[in-house]
Amino acid sequence: MRSVERWGRFELELGGNSGGENPYLDSPFEAAFIHEESGTATLAAGFCDGEGVFRLRFMPERLGRYSYRTSSRHRSLDGVEGGFECVPAGKDNHGPVRVAKRFHFSYADGKPCFVMGSTAYAWTCRPREVRAQTLASLSAYGFNKVRMLFFPKRYIGSFGDVDISYEPPEYPFPGEPGAFDFTRFNPSYFRNFEERVQDLMDRGVEADVILFHPYDSDRHWGIDSGMNHADQIRYLRYLMGRLSAYRNVWWSLANEYDVTTDSGGRTVITPEAKDWDGLGEFVRANDPFGHPISIHNIPFGWIYPDRPWLSHVSYQHPDTYTLLLELKARYGKPVVDDEYQYEGNIRDNWGNSDAETTVERHWRSAMASGYASHGEVFASPENRRDIFWAYGGTLRGQSPERLAFMKSIFEDLPFQDMERDALNTDGQNYFSLHKGMDLYLSFFRRGLTGKDIWYGPRDGTEARYSATIWDVWNCREIGRLEVGLRHRFEVGDWTAIRLVRLE
């Protein structure tokens, strides 16, 4: 019997035909997977992967034997039976990411996931050597989520006279730009995308797949703006049939869902807002594996109201602290500031933050017990597509190494069990988290001349701590010492202090 790793991917390939029907119009077949020991049944949908080839993918979540049986109105795809043994996950396979402890994320095996994303919208369509650079950059700095668009991206504006547009080598639909046939798919485009998701999985990176977006200046391709609701649902069903069994997938319904015009005032998507609730409910109902689902908005619009289909809040705003805390309180879900204004050199606010601002914003998000995503927009006329935010490549800003250092600190904490220590936070120069009296973490963006921090209660309680002090800008530990609750630390700009209670 075949064996499949837990949270790995079982794939059933069937030759067959759809009796002359368009095999992309609907799911050509489905299969019920029974976990024999528990009796749990899970339904998964198959898809047509090109002329005469049908596939179905399944991600087993329990150890032990699974059996399956297909059903289809096409005789050649109906009644196929089989089974496999789900065996323990390999060393680097922690399963899909789930919401944990209300405001956090953990892998299915229980390992906490300190989400630290970056952004590379259209990296999947770039040549192999650029993709290799992209993957190397993500790994080098520990980014473990990438926001990436499924559809091609054409963003004009913000780059002066420099044309950064890029025509992908192929399209998701048959036809040509401005005249695509949305009732059929181009499996090769999807296959490339899946391989990129697998590339990320191999490196432990979550693929935050953005399903719709408004970046199609002049309706060059006419994809997002051309699809009607039935087209949208058909596309989602097909994509989800192909991708849901990849454990590292997250669904982001849209990027900047409320953008309807580009910076020149031209309409870029159909003025009627999509039925995001209908699409969100569809995704939730048709994903057998419960991947995270969000929707992302523009900073000038409104953050999407809470919905049952939203697993977490994805927002975009330079305020990574006060607003993030408000959103946590309002939604009771994890909050990720997926765009706090990228490090970069362009004229527009969204891509001209310096490294200090970038690193401070990311630290602030963590000090609000939340999460954030990095991005980078260094544009130059000489190399007009060497912009990580859009096309991937090599990161060259000053923030990534500092974010990697930051992440190493948070991954070494029981971050999910820590809360804002409001008493030792001014929201201005310093911020603190604590876990009762067992553990404190303070971040000082600016030095506190003459100030000290008074951890713990003021009732005379005594406790001893092992203190570690870092310079988080220069990415180095600057001291370790044993202290009591009222030690006066020398605190400079970018100092972080961790206190771990001694027995």
Next chain:
Amino acid sequence: MRSVERWGRFELELGGNSGGENPYLDSPFEAAFIHEESGTATLAAGFCDGEGVFRLRFMPERLGRYSYRTSSRHRSLDGVEGGFECVPAGKDNHGPVRVAKRFHFSYADGKPCFVMGSTAYAWTCRPREVRAQTLASLSAYGFNKVRMLFFPKRYIGSFGDVDISYEPPEYPFPGEPGAFDFTRFNPSYFRNFEERVQDLMDRGVEADVILFHPYDSDRHWGIDSGMNHADQIRYLRYLMGRLSAYRNVWWSLANEYDVTTDSGGRTVITPEAKDWDGLGEFVRANDPFGHPISIHNIPFGWIYPDRPWLSHVSYQHPDTYTLLLELKARYGKPVVDDEYQYEGNIRDNWGNSDAETTVERHWRSAMASGYASHGEVFASPENRRDIFWAYGGTLRGQSPERLAFMKSIFEDLPFQDMERDALNTDGQNYFSLHKGMDLYLSFFRRGLTGKDIWYGPRDGTEARYSATIWDVWNCREIGRLEVGLRHRFEVGDWTAIRLVRLE
């Protein structure tokens, strides 16, 4: 017929006796005041102002004729009748301050009150020339509220070997330190305090009268620590009988109500917390004129939970923005950060902020649509009582003139109608308020290199504004110009921008 200014003070003096009873044990008499036109009746309590002298004070709130009649179980104080004509308030008399528009304060005549307080706990007991300096300093910088203790203050600690203690020339009770008779009062002490409240009233300053406090190191006087609940109620009744008719009075139940030990760990008030709810309800029920009531806590304790008797939240914390917004949301009442750590030079956090931190914190409170109080603690061995925070005198920090400039900007706005403009706020370098699209105010603590602020909606709406730009650190206007919604301002550290929509 006598005439009394609206929100002025009518005073009835009666000679009489209490038939041998202690005249301080209870209200010796009361009077019902009838506003003849409306028929409104208000009851006010009298008090004994020393041997054979009884008084009753009343603040009329309506124009027109009032008549009154006393009642007492003491024949000489019973059945006294009279009346007066309430005439329009004088130019600088705007009436008592009330909560307005949920999160704000206005005078009774409708004039908004942008509360900007300072702190001079024990200034009332100091010699005349020092009091004159105190009043001149408050007026020079536009401080319009003073936090001040009724009982004498003895704070030891935080000043090294320098003894800053001060023995007041008299006490509120007969007896001597450690052995006061709480069943009687020393009218002279109260009279002095009232004259100081009147001094403030004459300058348009609200007297935030703190009724109890823990600053009596070593139980030197044993007042706060010595009174039982009946003593506390008797004291409140007497003080309120004397002070309620002063229109500029606010009641603060306590300063740092949850402090029970001094910085050396010595008990400074009775370990049993006072019955603050009982005291708060008593104050509310016995103040005929509805002055603001708050209670103030220490930064390491808890902010007092919401209660019907609380008119507003008085808290103490270096976070004047995020926490202030949270408290507004939690209480639905005005929030005043009455102690954000004073400008000063002592070792302790509470009194060693530099002017930049002080001014930034005060600006932040206003950008959260809230309020704050300043304080100053410059201590020197040469002049051990020249510490404004404790004893008044002359302000000499760098923040007051900047706060005065800040206040002038806010008083020129419809501040009560403005809300946080979250879209144009990062909570880090810049903050904005707006009133729809009619008016914007942005404060930039730090310059935004290359960034611009995008006011208004992003839907192509056009509007023209008159912009005023200030350097709020150097207290000067640096430009006026007409702009549209997407003007890129040159923004440096401490820039503030006001946009007023043009017709």
